Amino acid sequence: MKHLLVVFHSKTGNTQQLADAVVAGATAADVIGVQVRVLRAADAGPADLLWANGLLLGTPENFGYLSGALKDSLDRTFYEVEGKLTPLPYAMFISAGNDGTGAVRAMERIANGYPFIKIQDPVIVRGEPCADDLEACRQLGQAMAMGIDMGIF
Numbered sequence: 001m002k003h004l005l006v007v008f009h010s011k012t013g014n015t016q017q018l019a020d021a022v023v024a025g026a027t028a029a030d031v032i033g034v035q036v037r038v039l040r041a042a043d044a045g046p047a048d049l050l051w052a053n054g055l056l057l058g059t060p061e062n063f064g065y066l067s068g069a070l071k072d073s074l075d076r077t078f079y080e081v082e083g084k085l086t087p088l089p090y091a092m093f094i095s096a097g098n099d100g101t102g103a104v105r106a107m108e109r110i111a112n113g114y115p116f117i118k119i120q121d122p123v124i125v126r127g128e129p130c131a132d133d134l135e136a137c138r139q140l141g142q143a144m145a146m147g148i149d150m151g152i153f
């Protein structure tokens, strides 16, 4: 089995909706060889990153940046995984009021340090998620899981 880790933070539920859609895609019936672990950012530790073959990160954009909870998770794990992590394929999903680009920029800088390797552009959802947004997240989860399963990433 390959391993897909989904780590997210959500305060008012929008990113939670995106995470649920991502997980639905990643656990679809046609993905059989991938185990999915879903964690709130506050609960994700270094062992989870070392377990993973792929990573999906979800966050609201707060003050033009990642949520503090996701940033804290990355801060807490960096030294523990440094030098031990095979560069992890990753992608992100973002819930924003009206922007989201600041969170993307921040994550891309952090990804260079870990290292995480971007496998597709982020899904940025502005405002309350609609059906198309959830479908985009479902597809993100499915694409990541299938890519891991087939050894593409």
Ligand SMILES: Cc1cc2nc3c(=O)[nH]c(=O)nc-3n(C[C@H](O)[C@H](O)[C@H](O)COP(=O)(O)O)c2cc1C
Residues within 6 Å of the ligand: 009, 010, 011, 012, 013, 014, 015, 016, 059, 060, 061, 062, 063, 064, 065, 095, 096, 097, 098, 099, 100, 127
């Ligand atoms: C403290 C705070 C700061 C925020 N800063 C931004 C921001 O810089 N850009 C933006 O587009 N939305 C901003 N928002 C709006 C949130 O990103 C948006 O409401 C998001 O959907 C919340 O996700 P959640 O429901 O998963 O908590 C901010 C919200 C809060 C509470």
